[in-house]
Amino acid sequence: MSVPAIAISNLRFAWPGGPDLLTIDAFKLEAAESLFLAGASGSGKSTLLGLIAGITPCLSGDVTVLGEVMDPDRPSRRDAIRASRLGVIFQLFNLVPYLSPLENVLLPLRFSPERASRLRAAGLSPEQEAARLLDVLGLDSDGLDRASTALSVGQQQRVAAARALLGRPGLVIADEPTSALDHDTRDAFLSLLAAECRASDAALLFVSHDRRLANRFDRMVELDTINHAAAA
Amino acid sequence: MRAPLLTLAWKSLVNRSLSAGLTILAITLSVTLFLGVEKIRTGVRDSFNSTISDTDLIVGARGGALNLLLYSVFRLGDPTANMSWDSYLLIASAPDVDWAVPISLGDSHRGYRVVGTTPDYFRHYRYGRSRPLVLATGRTFQGRHEVVLGADVARRLNYGIGDRIALSHGIGDVSFAEHSGYEFAVVGILARTGTPVDRSLHVSLESIKAIHVGWDSGAPPRTGTANISAPLTPDSITAVLVGATSPIRVLSLQRQINTYGGEALSAVMPGVALSQLWEVIGAAETAFTAISCLVVVVGLSGILTALSSGLNERRREMAVLRAAGARPRDIFALLILEAASIAAAGAIIGILVTRIGFVAVSEIVRTRFGLELGGNTGLSELLLLVLVTLAGAALGAWPAWRAQRNALADGLSIRL
Numbered sequence: 001m002s003v004p005a006i007a008i009s010n011l012r013f014a015w016p017g018g019p020d021l022l023t024i025d026a027f028k029l030e031a032a033e034s035l036f037l038a039g040a041s042g043s044g045k046s047t048l049l050g051l052i053a054g055i056t057p058c059l060s061g062d063v064t065v066l067g068e069v070m071d072p073d074r075p076s077r078r079d080a081i082r083a084s085r086l087g088v089i090f091q092l093f094n095l096v097p098y099l100s101p102l103e104n105v106l107l108p109l110r111f112s113p114e115r116a117s118r119l120r121a122a123g124l125s126p127e128q129e130a131a132r133l134l135d136v137l138g139l140d141s142d143g144l145d146r147a148s149t150a151l152s153v154g155q156q157q158r159v160a161a162a163r164a165l166l167g168r169p170g171l172v173i174a175d176e177p178t179s180a181l182d183h184d185t186r187d188a189f190l191s192l193l194a195a196e197c198r199a200s201d202a203a204l205l206f207v208s209h210d211r212r213l214a215n216r217f218d219r220m221v222e223l224d225t226i227n228h229a230a231a232a
Numbered sequence: 233m234r235a236p237l238l239t240l241a242w243k244s245l246v247n248r249s250l251s252a253g254l255t256i257l258a259i260t261l262s263v264t265l266f267l268g269v270e271k272i273r274t275g276v277r278d279s280f281n282s283t284i285s286d287t288d289l290i291v292g293a294r295g296g297a298l299n300l301l302l303y304s305v306f307r308l309g310d311p312t313a314n315m316s317w318d319s320y321l322l323i324a325s326a327p328d329v330d331w332a333v334p335i336s337l338g339d340s341h342r343g344y345r346v347v348g349t350t351p352d353y354f355r356h357y358r359y360g361r362s363r364p365l366v367l368a369t370g371r372t373f374q375g376r377h378e379v380v381l382g383a384d385v386a387r388r389l390n391y392g393i394g395d396r397i398a399l400s401h402g403i404g405d406v407s408f409a410e411h412s413g414y415e416f417a418v419v420g421i422l423a424r425t426g427t428p429v430d431r432s433l434h435v436s437l438e439s440i441k442a443i444h445v446g447w448d449s450g451a452p453p454r455t456g457t458a459n460i461s462a463p464l465t466p467d468s469i470t471a472v473l474v475g476a477t478s479p480i481r482v483l484s485l486q487r488q489i490n491t492y493g494g495e496a497l498s499a500v501m502p503g504v505a506l507s508q509l510w511e512v513i514g515a516a517e518t519a520f521t522a523i524s525c526l527v528v529v530v531g532l533s534g535i536l537t538a539l540s541s542g543l544n545e546r547r548r549e550m551a552v553l554r555a556a557g558a559r560p561r562d563i564f565a566l567l568i569l570e571a572a573s574i575a576a577a578g579a580i581i582g583i584l585v586t587r588i589g590f591v592a593v594s595e596i597v598r599t600r601f602g603l604e605l606g607g608n609t610g611l612s613e614l615l616l617l618v619l620v621t622l623a624g625a626a627l628g629a630w631p632a633w634r635a636q637r638n639a640l641a642d643g644l645s646i647r648l
Contacts, residue, residue, distance in 0.1 A: 046644060050645070053555065075560070079554075079560075088555035090551070093548040094552060095552065096549050096553065098243045098248075107556045108557050110240065110556075111236070112557050115557075
């Protein structure tokens with residue numbers, strides 16, 4: 001019996017002074033499962049991801065990620081869990097402009113010695129693993145040599161995916177990572193991301209409003225069906 | 233955790249090299265100014281405090297120590313009274329006295345004071361770190377009609393060896409009582425010292441006596457009454473510079489002179505009197521330090537601009553760092569490190585620039601102005617570096633706090 005990647009129960013969340021944005025009684029993402037979470041913008045998707053990633057503290061209810069409780073009273077612990085065991089991909093602007101593509105991939109290691117030692121325990125040097133991921137995700141060596149800011153959006157998203165996957169995290173969270181990509185690039189990117197998540201046994205929580213992509217995932221959930229606050 | 237953040241801060245600064253560079257430049261300039269002012273300030277103080285050195289006592293008619301110092305060393309103000317030649321002879325023959333040089337003031341040449349003395353003056357007068365007077369050209373006076381000029385006198389009045397000059401009675405800039413009919417030939421010009429010696433003319437005591445023959449009433453003698461053949465031993469002098477046989481004899485010698493029953497005399501130690509005088513005029517020194525400190529603060533304030541202006545554009549970068557596992561305090565520390573690095577870079581470059589500049593100009597300043605620039609010790613430079621870096625880090629706290637607050641408010645969203 002493996003530990004679920006995400007388990008949420010009795011979550012209620014509102015930004016200070018705002019109405020209830022999220023009311024989720026139960027939500028689960030199994031280990032190594034890939035899930036398409038569909039929702040329109042403004043439906044609280046990014047807020048939910050922030051709660052799961054431990055950046056935003058949940059004040060009512062429980063969020064458990066990879067068996068670890070995202071304790072609202074322990075912000076450093078949440079940050080450490082994210083640094084060590086989660087990968088995050090944004091819609092755009094995923095890269096730190098003053099770091100090279102390779103340094104961007106290695107960025108989580110600056111904040112998580114655990115992630116680095118996990119790589120070494122597997123007999124991998126971080127640089128080799130980063131290069132391998134970039135290669136698997138289809139970033140050619142030409143892209144590697146360029147400044148991060150000079151990469152195309154598609155190349156930037158590949159670097160971001162490699163960063164999210166470095167050191168075999170248990171969960172990858174992707175917030176509309178393909179919405180800025182054209183059709184062909186999007187398909188290639190999705191296939192590679194899904195394949196690499198499967199290969200490293202990482203669960204994938206993929207959030208998008210574009211439901212045409214849903215058939216590439218194990219399961220699809222509408223945010224509105226689990227979130228009663230939005231339905232109300 | 234610090235080292236990865238430090239390289240991050242460094243790469244971030246390199247990425248914004250223009251604004252970071254300009255801020256570093258401002259700090260470099262302010263630190264250079266501060267160190268330069270410090271060098272000049274300590275140089276001025278040191279050269280002031282060593283206007284006269286190796287002279288153990290200055291003796292004159294009874295009066296205040298500062299007054300005696302002002303007229304005998306700085307050639308400022310008027311002596312209150314003279315002391316007798318007999319007292320000089322007594323002091324010069326005292327067992328604890330190694331040497332005694334008499335000086336006689338009261339005449340001038342175009343505003344520059346004339347010092348009547350003996351050739352011993354050139355042998356025993358010391359300034360700075362025991363530096364003797366050196367002749368730039370010519371020789372010391374030997375007879376009556378000869379004068380040795382200080383460096384400034386020769387340069388300003390454009391005198392050279394062999395020129396003939398007349399002295400004036402009194403010490404005003406414009407004197408109506410010329411010692412006419414008695415000319416002096418310039419036989420020597422002293423090298424620059426940066427002390428009042430540069431602004432003095434030196435003649436023998438006999439010359440002083442000779443030009444005053446018949447002036448006993450205080451007015452020029454009638455023609456023909458002067459009796460040049462009379463013995464030219466001075467009746468009185470203004471002050472005596474005294475060197476003791478041993479430093480430990482100085483205090484007892486001073487007491488003996490101060491309590492001498494034959495004449496009311498004052499003996500002062502030049503070092504003590506000089507530091508008393510510096511206390512009076514040294515307030516300007518504090519003002520200079522305060523101003524140059526403020527300039528450093530102004531230079532550092534550029535850090536606020538440099539970091540604050542980029543903060544909004546950097547919200548995405550901060551969100552990426554947060555997503556990669558950075559804690560809010562890492563964001564805070566990153567900006568503090570950037571601020572401290574800018575300040576430290578400015579301070580280090582400023583210290584180097586000052587050192588190079590010091591090597592380049594100290595010789596010129598010494599020969600042109602007679603000012604020995606003070607050296608900043610490595611320790612004081614290190615202290616400055618630490619203080620500037622800490623101040624820079626402290627200034628970075630405000631933008632750092634704002635960045636941390638933004639990062640917390642933004643959560644896991646990227647502002648497009």
